[in-house]
Amino acid sequence: MQNKTTVKWYGNPNPKTNLNEIGNTSIILIKYPNCCPILAKAEYLNPTGSHKDRAILKIIQSLEKENKINPGKTTLVDYTSGNDGASLAFIGKEKGYKTISVMPENMTIERKDQIKQQGGELILTPRYEFLKGARLKAEQLVKENKNYYLINQSDNPLNVVAFKDLGIEFVDFLTKEQIEPKVFVGAIGTGASTSGICSILKDKYKSIFCVGFEPLEAATTFSQKYNISAGIKEHKLIGTGPGKVAVNTNVKLLDYIELIRSxxxxxxxxxxxxxxxxxxxxxxxxxxxxxxxxxxxxxxMLGENNGCILTVFYDAGWKYFSEDKK
Incomplete structure (x- = not known):
């Protein structure tokens, strides 16, 4: 009988650095005693330290193919809690775009600094306006400047497509290793990552149970699914609980929503x-x-020899050091 936790890496455990390395992240197999295995996608190893690199790259590439944006001419704008803005600044710089990220002022110092270090312009909005205030400011900028283009991560369907790719990577690995997944656990922010992944998993594995989580303090998806009134307060689970149910959130794919005190x-x-x-x-x-x-x-709950749990490790710990070490 196994009496200690084991960890096995499938793929490179080192961070990526180049644009062409985005995606196809490593999988970490974690086995606790008396538990079924957990398989986690190491998205924090993407070049800017988060899963958002996938989405921004997919969106920019698609817009370029449609001739909707042009390097050196178009300024790319988005509202963000930080990760999306860092991805936009990095990928935009690599592809020759000026970028502007609009972010609530209470996000971590590391998130603000990363955007600026990548050459992106950063505009801060009042913390009490939450992400809604950042979105309104971004929309205003685009309306007033004809060469500005709004990425609009919450509503852009290409965001979901990017994470269907991640779901396919899960399926390819599970098929090769002959493992049957029982549960997927995913965060709810823009809704794109969990919706994209779950759509692929549910198509392949009809009985898989998809669990989404969001902050107790901003439980908008929970409120919609269970028809319960919920207020919106400031919280520390950055990247989730944006204050509204985003267009990219497919609530029907979620079998259960867990609330995280944050x-x-x-x-x-x-x-x-x-x-x-x-x-x-x-x-x-x-x-x-x-x-x-x-x-x-x-x-x-599932115990030994009963399939596996799938999840995602979204971003890197260094993005929170200034607050988490207080």
Missing amino acids: FDTNSLELTEGDKLLKELNLSCGRTSKAAIYLAKKCAE
């Missing part, structure tokens, strides 16, 4: 998730902490 970084779920990642010698962000916390709970 009023501060010391909440139970984030604290326990942090411990689990440190035990695995992984430095990932807060959504990954929530993901491993929930994935382990599911693995414990």
